[in-house]
Amino acid sequence: MIRTLQPGQRCEVWIAFITGERELAFATEDILLEAPNWTLDGEALVLNGDGKLWTFDVAGRTISQVPLTGIPGLNNDHVLDPDGEHIFLSANDGHIYRAALRGGHATRITKDDGSFHFLHGVSPDGQELAYVGMEAGDFTQPGRLMTIPASGGASTPISVDGHCDGPEYSPDGGWLYFNAEAFTSQPGHAQLARVRAAGGSSAEQLLASHTVDWFPHLSPDGRLASYIRFPSGTEGHPADLPVDVVFVSTDDWAAPLHTWPVFGGQGTINVNSWSPDSARLAYVAYPIANSNPAKD
Known part of the structure; x- marks a missing residue:
């Protein structure tokens, strides 16, 4: 499903610095942009919006659509190929694709295996992808942690109890970082975790908290991380809530x-959404008129 802005709502792309400062890089009332990645040269952000892929020139403050063919509307799960020239994409048909970052025809990677495939990570060598498998796209079922060769082929499950999401490789490729509901009986109470990328080990909880914590992202140098903190009692990762981006x-x-x-x-x-120099991270806010300014 392609998201759109509500009446009185706007989309803001922010860049935050490890010093604690932040700056508003872009704002629009015309399109709902999501999920920024940084390009390897640190000069642009890659986002999805209106089912399409966009690049935002950080210095020029301009945004342009990436012309893709052979792929349905996109969702917000996309990661850059470590080669710096291609990108892996999740589409609303439940499949994962690869395309050139400059545009062109996209190639489908996943097979019709009865599951939806929600991409989140690519190994540092570009040879493997990590995704969440959802049987028949049934969101009442728990998401399963899976890996697949980046060129396509058979998927491999990584054993984790309960629902999980957001699997992402550590910079050395040895771990998958993600959020999981394996550590509590409270519905939806996601916590941050990691597991060996090769499997064969139990998930380790990174942080025990009363909040609902999603999408741990490590900086390229492995020293820092960010995640999003939802209010206690939240189920899933819904839109339009007061949340915190935590560093x-x-x-x-x-x-x-x-x-x-x-x-x-x-x-x-x-x-x-970390920059390649590990000094900045990007995030998107969606303030609505008359909402609390402290939360925008």
Whole structure:
């Protein structure tokens, strides 16, 4: 389903710095943009919006559509190929595709295996993808942690109890970081976790909290991480809530270095939004007229 802005709502793309400062990079009332990635040269952001792919030139503050063919409308799960020239994409037909970042025809990677495939991670060598498999696109069923060769082929399950989402490789490729509901009986109470990318080990909880924590993203140097914090009792990762984008050291997930209140949720940081120099991260807010300014 393609999201659109509500009446009185606008989309804001923010860039936050590890020093705690932040700047509004772009705002629009015309299109709902989601899930920023940084290009490898650090000069642009890649986002989805209106079922399409867009690039935002950070210095020029201009946005342009990436001309893609052979692919249905996009959702907010996309990650850049480590080669810097291609991108892996999830589409609303439940499949994963690969395309050139400059545009052109997209190639489908996943097979018709009865599941929807929600992409979240690519290994540092570009040879493997991590995704969440959802049987027949049934969102009442738990998401399963899966990997697949980036060139296509058979998928491999990674054993994790309960629903999980957002699997993303560590910079050394040894771990998958994700959020899971395996550590509590409270419905929807996602917590941050990691598991060996090769499987064969139990999931490790990174942070025990009363909030609902989603989408852990490690910086390229592995020293820092960000995640999105939903209010206690939230189920899933819905849109249009007061949430926090949290920035931590990977040595101590329980001690936030900076926290940025945001009116958002879905689309804010669904994918890794760290710059290649590990100095900045991007996120998206969706303030609505008369909403609390502190949360915008």
